[in-house]
Amino acid sequence: MAAVLVPIGSVKILAEMSSFAALVAFFAVNVVLIVLRYRMPGHKRPFRVPLAVGRLPVLPLLAIASIALLLSHFDWQIYVAGGIALAASALAFGIRQWFRR
Numbered sequence: 001m002a003a004v005l006v007p008i009g010s011v012k013i014l015a016e017m018s019s020f021a022a023l024v025a026f027f028a029v030n031v032v033l034i035v036l037r038y039r040m041p042g043h044k045r046p047f048r049v050p051l052a053v054g055r056l057p058v059l060p061l062l063a064i065a066s067i068a069l070l071l072s073h074f075d076w077q078i079y080v081a082g083g084i085a086l087a088a089s090a091l092a093f094g095i096r097q098w099f100r101r
Helices: 011-039 058-071 076-100
Strands: none
Touching: 011 058, 011 076
16 A cells, blocks of 8 residues: 555655554554453453553553544644545445455
């Protein structure tokens, strides 16, 4: 994907898009970790996240806040490109699931 995008713009834009995608992925992982704590509390887990208040893990909550802060520093073009990429990925996933049925 990076090789396809290089001719479109500068390397700076490509690097920002890559950083944006990584931050969105980290954000999703931390949100899912918290959601699974509440939806599947009895599920056996191979690791434990330290510093929890009840079932709420504090470290993922802090990670979400810091990622949100980092995500707020991109140019608007990166948000548009990231949104388009996320929509295209969701569409491809949906089409794949539809054909599997």
